[in-house]
Amino acid sequence: MRSQRGWFLLFLLVEVVVALFATFGGADFDPLTGLLVLAAAGGWTLVTIRAQREQENELVRVRQIAELAQQAVVRPLPPRLGGVSLAVHTRSANDQSLVGGDLHDALVAPSGVRVIVGDAKGKGMEAAHLSAVVLAAFRRHAAAAPDLVTLAGALDAELFPHLGEEDFVTVLLAEFAPGEVRLVNCGHPAPLRIGHRLEALEPPEPSPPLGLGPDPRMRRAGLGLSQRLLLYTDGLSEARDADGVEFPLDHHVRHALAAPGLDHALPNLLDLLDEHAGDLRDDLTLVLAQPVPVPDPAERVPGPAPGDLGVTVLPADSGNERP
Template structure:
């Protein structure tokens, strides 16, 4: 049985570190507010401001983790207990009651923070289930083609963004789609789902890739705005080669003795912008690999603003013994190259045709052969 080949890096994504920094700064701000309230309460003995000490833990309960909420609550309680020592004419029973109120409010804040954390964890779990239902993992082999895939959303709270990919088996082998919806967020995810639903419905029955692209465009174009579009690359793996339709998508990379970008003979507009798709053919031997990707790969920048170079290091990563090892190598290069949190979604698919018996009557496959279909 084919094993799942959807790679999921074990390292925390960069956006989570950004969230942690934001939470730490927010906690520091809340602690400063608590200290300010305590000093104001001590300075104005005629007005009790002790109830405002609960601002820190109550705010932390909604925005921070239970641990940080507990720290804010403990700080508020310590300040409440210290107030009798700095206030003139302090009334001990009054301060005891005040400390009890602050302690009770802080405890309630911690309980609330724990409940919110459980709810967020459950929501994240249900979101992951929905995401895997929308974009399931590609198997390690499908239709005589070895596959490995990786997808990452630029949003810290979701795995799915504007990128999409899927594959269906056809009598000639395998058809694969990879695409990128303009924009991010729920609107982009909704458009991605619409494209995938149409691909799964007609991907295996369309007479060719050009017809498939036109049907996809007809399905989604009515729901798109005047400036919205979807870049799409369609690939159909056939003996000795691969048929391609590129509607405004980054050119795939053929990996043999070198890296070669497979640019189409002429440009084609993305879906939603009245594309005129056509099919062209490229040689792809069983020893070759094909890297399909979204622009999250080419838009990754280092500290000097340079793109990830398509050099011998990338070639070495893409020629590891297994497809999965190769994608891990590419992700390692990206982590070493990037200087900031990812600003765009990223999808990588690495495909390699399985060896097939060669018929003596089989005609040689040209390196490039364009098939224009109206």
Template sequence: MRSERGWLLRAAVIETGVAAAAAACPDVPLSALLVVGPLLAAQRLTIRATAAFAAVASLLVLAFPAVVRDTVPPPSVQDHAVRVALVAFCGVWAVLTARDRTLSKAALERMTHLAELSQRALVRPLPVELGGLAMAVRSRSASEGALVGGDLHDAVLMPSGPRLIIGDVTGHGLAAVRLSAAVLCAFRHTAATEPDLVRLAHTLDDRVRAELGDEDFVTLLLADFVPGGVRMVNCGHPPPLRVGRRLEFLDPPNPSPPLGLSPTPSLHTIRLSCEQRMLLYTDGLTEARDTDGTVITFDRGFRAALSSPVLDEALTSLVDLVDRHTAAESTGDDLTLLLVQPTPEFLTQPCPRVPKQQAATETDEAAAK
């Protein structure tokens, strides 16, 4: 609104200046420059405002001979008619331009609104707590103006507890969004009815394989949170980070290729107490580099950021840390951070039995003892 008022003031001042100059120098044919006002109005102002400028310009050029008749001889009828026709034609052209611009702007706003709604439906916000698991999320796309990109995440509540997914597809832009949507749709269609994480990973691979090109793949991490621990299947995704007295990378004992590259998912289980947190992330974090090309380090400052009392504040501190490391420049990659922590009430629930097909491996049982 302020920009429109400023533009209106500029156009009015210029139109007034042209009219005053034409009246002050009647022997110089400046009246034809009255078209400047309507043409300026057409760039930013409404159709009505542009039409008003066009009408005023036409009236001024039409009345010009009467204004200067006592100063200089009036222009010939032919010259005067040409000037009036020129100003009137440019005024009509300005009104049509303003009309087309207004219609195009309205159409763009509608399409932008629809695109934003579609993106928000694709990456729906997660609750701050799901089935006794506190959560906080930060996600941003490397594509300017986009809410989503190649990263994906979601959560559903299973009978055994919360189930989370985080992944990263190859590429950027619309192609990456299309693949992310395919993975999320497959997850939402099957996650609530498939208790076996290994079978779920195979199902997702089968569902999205038709959407993948020859060089496309999807790194994926599936996690089922149960009292006292987390069951995970990792298909080529960066290992989660357990935050406690120290930072621990939870690497899978049997690494698997990503989806689309013949994955071999296997289940492994880790301990997680209510004093500990788990950070799930995409490679936008591990590949955050400073101006010298040095990647971010998971040092004491990193742990201090993740140890803030509130999960949301912890992620805010972590994002600020990443931005300071990269000098607030774009890393060229999407970034998704998902920080979770079980509540004390969650740990008091009975631990569900592990299905026989889920041969869980206690990767850190010795460390827990």
């Protein structure tokens, strides 16, 4: 619409120029020449407007195709999966760019509900391609992989042939079992446990992202029915205000995410984010999860015993948790 106004103004300017020549040109002004100039300018304007409309229509079609492709790659999650309630929010930094590098998915495995959240380096179709590869690998291997470390290795192996020299994908894998969550982090922001306080569940040791030789270790953390876990991409943690200050993950965030109902908690968090940063400069994915009671004991699938992995499970909100 703005472009059409521009061409109309240009056409109007040509008319004004012709009128001025007609008024002040005196005997030297040829009215036929003025009419030809005016007709040529009008015809050129109409052709340009039509071409502009065709281009805009083509962009709309491309946008629709991109939206369908993104929906096919990143599937919407149900509000409940197994013994876990879920709420998801995704947002693009650019309304015109629906295809990006953020990814998420979840499924039920024999050892519990498994969730993936990740972020491919870059933007646009190249990042979307890497995201699609990781998601496809997750859907192939997540149900059968014996543990999350093995799953991370399978994702890295399938991603490797598709990587350029500087490509990588950060990934956080979570497995929800009764009373706890198991985490494997490959270069991704640490998830937040929301309870009496807000805690970042950092990995036992840092690991590079997929594509850069990941070597993660699993962390186990208590997660009760009254607690929640937020998995997110760096569009949240690296959102900056006008002074360059990053979005603080503080008690305000804890209060927002503790709202009754997951469907109210994420909007509260987004209000805080918008107040701090305004326009997003990066894609954003939020997955908020909370364990729920499973009435039928037959639906409860126990995970491996704590001693099987040589780790200690401490109560939720413990400040002395060990990997």
